[in-house]
Amino acid sequence: xxxxxxxxxxxxxxxxxxxxxxxxxxxxxxxxxxxxxxxxxxxxxxxxxxxxxxxxxxxxxxxxxxxxxxxxxxxxxxxxxxxxxxxxxxxxxxxxxxxxxxxxxxxxxxxxxxxxxxxxxxxxxxxxxxxxxxxxxxxxxxxxxxxxxxxxxxxxxxxxxxxxxxxxxxxxxxxxxxxxxxxxxxxxxxxxxxxxxxxxxxxxxxxxxxxxxxxxxxxxxxxxxx
Numbered sequence: 107x108x109x110x111x112x113x114x115x116x117x118x119x120x121x122x123x124x125x126x127x128x129x130x131x132x133x134x135x136x137x138x139x140x141x142x143x144x145x146x147x148x149x150x151x152x153x154x155x156x157x158x159x160x161x162x163x164x165x166x167x168x169x170x171x172x173x174x175x176x177x178x179x180x181x182x183x184x185x186x187x188x189x190x191x192x193x194x195x196x197x198x199x200x201x202x203x204x205x206x207x208x209x210x211x212x213x214x215x216x217x218x219x220x221x222x223x224x225x226x227x228x229x230x231x232x233x234x235x236x237x238x239x240x241x242x243x244x245x246x247x248x249x250x251x252x253x254x255x256x257x258x259x260x261x262x263x264x265x266x267x268x269x270x271x272x273x274x275x276x277x278x279x280x281x282x283x284x285x286x287x288x289x290x291x292x293x294x295x296x297x298x299x300x301x302x303x304x305x306x307x308x309x310x311x312x313x314x315x316x317x318x319x320x321x322x323x324x325x326x327x328x329x330x331x332x
Contacts, residue, residue, distance in 0.1 A: 108140030108165065108288070110312065112296035112305055113147065116324050118155045120235065120269045121147075128325055129157060135328055136163055142288060144168040144281050146267045146304055148217055149176065165288075171273055171304065172284045173219025185219035187276055193259055197223050200251050206241055210234055220275035222267065230270060239269040248272055249302055267304040282307035293331075295324055 111117055117132070118124045124132070141164045145152055149169050153161055161167055167176045173185040194214070201213055210227035222228065225247065226238040242248050252264040252272055263280060267273035273280075281304060291313050296305035299317040309315040318324045 108292045110142045110292050110294040113145035114268050115297035123155050140165050142166050146171050146273045168284045170217040170220050172281050187219045219279050222271045224271040226270050235269045265304040273304045280307045282311050285311045
């Protein structure tokens, strides 16, 4: 049995680097265990957030919701997919019509096998991300956009990822696809394990799931597991 970890909101604050004290503790905790990392972000962001020592000491890392697979620094697999112009136009219409007016730019991030879409924009920093996240919790904007997108394009999935975005990919190219490689006899720790979250499909498939509120909560759980 091994341990599978989400990254944003689970091992790190969203889109920022791991706490240095937790980094050293976690690196020591990993020793002798089977560790897998799965994130919606690309390889470069994962290395920036966690550092090379954690990433390279994991048994496998799954980036872009499992569409890019590495063992150490060796690329094992990369899926390809791009949204259609119709899908991009649909999302741009949501951007134009959203009542949330604070915008930071980079509303689309193209990844291998997936895209991330954000109303406030991927350039948003801490306070800007927190403001949108709070507003989204009150209004349910991302839940609504995801549901309407899936209704308009039934072969493509849209799920809530991180504080501000939606992860979008073809049906089946989600985090759950990693179980075809490593099986299901693991403990998964993630922060978006409820329906509509980008950890949900994997959480359903895996033997045991522990949903966390943040990286500090993860640390509390790992102390008990150890």
